Amino acid sequence: MKAESRRLYVLKGFAEKPVFINFVFFLRKERRVDNIEIQKFISKKADLLFALSWKSDAPTTAEVSEDNDGVFSLKIVAFWFNSTLMKQNTELLLVILLLIFSDYYAVMPPLEQFMDIPTMDRRELFFRDIERGDIVIGRISSIREFGFFMVLICLGSGIMRDISHLEITALCPLRDVPSISNHGDPLSYYQTGDIIRAGIKDIDRYHEKLAVSLYSSSLPPHLSGIKLGVISSEELPLYYRKSVELNSNSLESYENIMQSSLGFVNPGVVEFLLGKLGIDESNPPSLMRGLQSKNFSEEDFASALRKKQSASWALKCVKIGVDYFKVGRHVDAMNEYNKALEIDKQNVEALVARGALYATKGSLNKAIEDFELALENCPTHRNARKYLCQTLVERGGQLEEEEKFLNAESYYKKALALDETFKDAEDALQKLHVYMQAKEKKKKINFFFECLFC
Incomplete structure (x- = not known):
């Protein structure tokens, strides 16, 4: 298994190189959305496209388990790497690498990063939308006897927001910090600067205060399998990592970032997103506003x-x-x-x-x-x-x-x-x-x- 892991590491490193990305775009016919009429249509119908009423069978899990994907990817790559066919067909190997290591779809930074929205409004919207059971990620800013404080940098579930500059602080009380062993202080295992993934336990919207927990019981059932506690920078959500990249190059447009993403040219992106949104492709909803109503007049049948x-x-x-x-x-x-x-x-x-x-x-x-x-x-x-x-x-x-x-x-x-x-x-x-x-x-x-x- 160690040898396979090593091969996986080498292949993944190659897949992330610009030469590989450029070659993949050369192999694939890039799909662009240059038609201004299509863009206008999507903008005009945005409220219908993202309405909850579209969901005929919404999935219960928020995300696919990354660990399971990793094991599956490792087995696939190990098989194909040892295959004589793969050794003789470099192009097919590159395509498989793309399917395994690239995004399923174009994961984008939060939209507000491309817009000039006042900090006060962004804080207000954050505290309006955050709910108990949501996952937040932050860095420990201080450790006290009664718990530790963390400054939030991103969200791990629900609505993806750009909150890294809002200086939102959350308290993790001592009672919500699991003990690593039967002896010793649970807080001794944490230090300032650690990246923490936690679940929202209590919200005071009026005073803008949050309390978080590191126990999985604070999460809803469909998120209970997600690990809480200290995480590495590699475990940060992909949208946040892209957000950090955007901050270092603020001249990039939304369209350029989207089209440069490997997930954007994934041939199965439409089917994947339909399944993610719970939309039944065999019986698609209508985008005609007149058909969005449920109580139609008898004269309209x-x-x-x-x-x-x-x-x-x-x-x-x-x-x-x-x-x-x-x-x-x-x-x-x-x-x-x-x-x-x-x-x-x-x-x-x-x-x-x-x-x-x-x-x-x-x-x-x-x-x-x-x-x-x-x-x-x-x-x-x-x-x-x-x-x-x-x-x-x-x-x-x-x-x-x-x-x-x-x-x-x-x-x-x-x-x-x-x-x-x-x-x-x-x-x-x-x-x-x-x-x-x-x-x-x-x-x-x-x-x-x-x-x-x-």
């Missing part, structure tokens, strides 16, 4: 929109049919009405127009069916009600001629139920009653005389 669209198309057919009807082309008019009803089965205008054509051609029962259906779909439709009343009266007249007086009476009554002021129905019903009474009277007289002379 597909069925309602399709119905509205169908009604519009059907109405065009009805208008064409009416034009045919006016010039006496009844067959063509009927075809257009039928076409309209194929598009929209409940189109009121098409039903009324077809009913009127049926009535004109003498098919009163079919006309009544269309008018009734139209009125059922739209109870306030004037023409549907008017034409239905007229057709009911006309059909009642036909039934009178067929001496189906009771049926005729029901049609007249139905017309009056629809419109109490419909004069034609009222007159027809009165005449029918007079006729039926006279007929009944005549029938009784005839019956009387028959009985008299029998």
